Amino acid sequence: MLLSCQNAAWAYDGNVAASGLNFSVAAGDYLCVVGENGSGKSTLLRGLLGLKTPCAGKIVYAADWRGTDIGYLPQQTAAQKDFPASVQEVVLSGRIGRLGWRPFYAAADKKAALNNLKLLGLERLRGRCFRELSGGQQRRTLLARALCAAQKLLILDEPLSGLDPSAAQNVYALLQRLRQAGLTIIMVSHDLRGALRQASHVLHLQNKQKFFGTAANYKKWLEKKHV
Numbered sequence: 001m002l003l004s005c006q007n008a009a010w011a012y013d014g015n016v017a018a019s020g021l022n023f024s025v026a027a028g029d030y031l032c033v034v035g036e037n038g039s040g041k042s043t044l045l046r047g048l049l050g051l052k053t054p055c056a057g058k059i060v061y062a063a064d065w066r067g068t069d070i071g072y073l074p075q076q077t078a079a080q081k082d083f084p085a086s087v088q089e090v091v092l093s094g095r096i097g098r099l100g101w102r103p104f105y106a107a108a109d110k111k112a113a114l115n116n117l118k119l120l121g122l123e124r125l126r127g128r129c130f131r132e133l134s135g136g137q138q139r140r141t142l143l144a145r146a147l148c149a150a151q152k153l154l155i156l157d158e159p160l161s162g163l164d165p166s167a168a169q170n171v172y173a174l175l176q177r178l179r180q181a182g183l184t185i186i187m188v189s190h191d192l193r194g195a196l197r198q199a200s201h202v203l204h205l206q207n208k209q210k211f212f213g214t215a216a217n218y219k220k221w222l223e224k225k226h227v
Helices: 040-046 089-096 107-119 135-149 166-179 192-198 217-227
Strands: 003-012 015-025 030-034 056-061 070-073 153-157 184-188 201-205 208-213
Touching: 003 040, 003 070, 015 040, 015 107, 015 201, 015 208, 030 040, 030 166, 030 192, 040 153, 040 184, 070 135, 089 107, 089 135, 107 135, 135 166, 166 192, 192 217, 201 217, 208 217
Parallel strands: 030 184, 030 201, 070 153, 153 184
Antiparallel strands: 003 015, 003 056, 201 208
16 A cells, blocks of 8 residues: 545635545556546645645555655646746756755756656757747646656646647556556546546545545446436
């Protein structure tokens, strides 16, 4: 087990945003979190990232867990789109959490950045200013940055936003390769069809946990709902 939510809940100003969450994620799992807008998906991600403390229950992590083991791709904001740095600098910044007391990036950090630029097909753009890129190129750059940080867990909040169908399929293929290499993935997505095709497990939220289980069992659960 990598992490486990045990009857966890989160609230804002006394109003519960997500409650009754009981699920676990193991190494190599690909969990897709689905639900309507305002159903608690982003709140859950903030909790998993340690940015918000549960108002009830708890999250239990593996004994060897470190906060720096997470790579995170947030939903893109206007400020991110206008970031005044090169593509390579943005991707390399994913290694900041590993610098410790070192004032400069090491050769290993630069190698990781280059590898992830290649992985996302961005090597020829590495000298370009990030804000000059297309929306899809920016999204891939930020994904490469998240991969530079991820050691055990990659958390993605709507990673396909702004991507055309071809680019989206490429991202799905990449995520499957990463999972096969042992990386655990938790992804919030509105692409239910893609989630059912790609994910190993599904968590359905509606301000509380409505379903957690394998993607195959989630399909059966949906069929029963619509009978």
